[in-house]
Amino acid sequence: MSSDATMGLPDVMRSRPWEKSAAAHVSDDTSLAWVKDERIFLMLALAMQWASECNAQGPNPRVGCLLLTKDGLVAGGGVHRGAGHHHAEVEALKDAVRNGRSVAGGTAIVTLEPCAHTGRTGPCTQALIDAGIDRVAFAISDPSPQGGGGAEALREAGIEVAADIDPKAGRELNRAWFHSVSSGRPYVTLKTATTLDGRIAAADGTSQWITSPEARAHAHEIRANVDAILVGTGTALADDPALTARLQDGRLAEHQPLRVVMGLRELPAEARLRGEGGELVIVRSRDPGEVLEVLAQREVRHVLIEGGASVATAFVRAGLVDEVHAYVEPMVLGAGRSVVEDVGVATLAKAPRWGTHEVKALGSTAFVAARLKEG
Numbered sequence: 001m002s003s004d005a006t007m008g009l010p011d012v013m014r015s016r017p018w019e020k021s022a023a024a025h026v027s028d029d030t031s032l033a034w035v036k037d038e039r040i041f042l043m044l045a046l047a048m049q050w051a052s053e054c055n056a057q058g059p060n061p062r063v064g065c066l067l068l069t070k071d072g073l074v075a076g077g078g079v080h081r082g083a084g085h086h087h088a089e090v091e092a093l094k095d096a097v098r099n100g101r102s103v104a105g106g107t108a109i110v111t112l113e114p115c116a117h118t119g120r121t122g123p124c125t126q127a128l129i130d131a132g133i134d135r136v137a138f139a140i141s142d143p144s145p146q147g148g149g150g151a152e153a154l155r156e157a158g159i160e161v162a163a164d165i166d167p168k169a170g171r172e173l174n175r176a177w178f179h180s181v182s183s184g185r186p187y188v189t190l191k192t193a194t195t196l197d198g199r200i201a202a203a204d205g206t207s208q209w210i211t212s213p214e215a216r217a218h219a220h221e222i223r224a225n226v227d228a229i230l231v232g233t234g235t236a237l238a239d240d241p242a243l244t245a246r247l248q249d250g251r252l253a254e255h256q257p258l259r260v261v262m263g264l265r266e267l268p269a270e271a272r273l274r275g276e277g278g279e280l281v282i283v284r285s286r287d288p289g290e291v292l293e294v295l296a297q298r299e300v301r302h303v304l305i306e307g308g309a310s311v312a313t314a315f316v317r318a319g320l321v322d323e324v325h326a327y328v329e330p331m332v333l334g335a336g337r338s339v340v341e342d343v344g345v346a347t348l349a350k351a352p353r354w355g356t357h358e359v360k361a362l363g364s365t366a367f368v369a370a371r372l373k374e375g
């Protein structure tokens with residue numbers, strides 16, 4: 001993992017979380033004074049960065065782990081690469097063995113509470129105990145039904161545990177996962193590509209391409225990071241989209257999300273959606289809740305809705321849009337389809353609203369990411 005030493009400073013470091021969260025959590029417990037060491041948070045930030053850069057897909061959370069020797073040297077690091085692969089802690093322990101560094105009496109820094117259950121792999125708590133680790137710090141507790149209990153198991157084995165040392169960053173790393181674990185349905189991001197006046201197609205029906213090449217490249221990156229992309233039969237039939245995630249050079253990205261079409265009509269045999277790309281799932285329903293249930297059963301954590309207007313309207317109306325990705329091109333059509341239609345709002349105060357999270361220019365296109373406020 002040596003090449004990672006050159007990476008830029010992660011956001012979590014700029015906010016100097018050790019001055020706030022560690023102090024808040026461990027100030028009364030002098031035995032946990034070690035957690036206030038800036039190095040613990042630097043290591044946590046590195047573990048977070050690795051986990052976020054590791055393009056692991058599937059139903060599991062992204063997790064990173066870093067191990068220090070008794071003397072505080074980095075012994076090894078690891079990330080979880082998705083279902084069927086070892087957990088981050090086990091990867092880090094293997095890395096330490098490869099590096100010839102003992103972790104006996106050392107410290108484990110993990111982005112999520114180590115698991116105590118035996119799933120596809122053995123419990124990480126046991127692996128850490130067996131390796132002789134003395135201290136474990138993790139960013140956030142595991143809220144999933146089969147997770148949790150890790151901190152307790154470690155404490156019972158005599159390990160000093162600093163829990164929830166940066167829950168905000170820990171949650172952010174696995175935003176969709178935390179959401180779907182607590183709500184039982186996938187996290188929903190609605191993508192819109194519109195003109196300044198909120199149109200997605202001109203009066204004659206022409207709609208490609210409203211936004212800049214940079215905006216489209218950005219949208220492809222997002223596709224490569226979600227579990228599923230969803231459109232209605234209207235868009236599938238009118239545009240014949242492929243809904244693949246492509247790299248800048250046009251090649252298919254390694255991870256292809258599930259391609260989901262909702263609606264009652266049949267797609268032609270020659271539809272591009274049936275061609276190369278992720279698995280095609282046709283859900284014969286117009287009910288957003290029902291569609292999300294089908295996706296939840298398939299362990300989809302994050303679905304990206306790419307239109308069209310009818311489907312977008314249905315999700316907004318049902319209050320099922322957690323995040324909006326709005327690509328706005330400074331051009332005006334004055335007529336044509338609007339991005340959403342009647343969502344049942346008669347007065348301003350009743351309008352669904354999201355909090356702006358990110359704003360940036362992508363070539364000529366303005367990009368706004370906005371999220372439902374947590375609560």
Ligand SMILES: NC(=O)c1ccc[n+]([C@@H]2O[C@H](COP(=O)([O-])OP(=O)(O)OC[C@H]3O[C@@H](n4cnc5c(N)ncnc54)[C@H](OP(=O)(O)O)[C@@H]3O)[C@@H](O)[C@H]2O)c1
Pocket residue numbers: 191192193194199200201205207210231232233234235236238239262263264265266285286287288306307308309310311312314337
């Ligand atoms: N600029 C953009 O960002 C963008 C993105 C996407 C699409 N578009 C444009 O939007 C146009 C298509 O719009 P659209 O509204 O027809 O597309 P759509 O929302 O993709 O599909 C609508 C169809 O989906 C089915 N459906 C599924 N759930 C529904 C629900 N809850 N309510 C209503 N219908 C539901 C219905 O067909 P069934 O009878 O089969 O059930 C309906 O006719 C195309 O011209 C496309 O180019 C633009």
Ligand SMILES: [Zn+2]
Pocket residue numbers: 087088089114115116122123124125
């Ligand atoms: Zn584990």
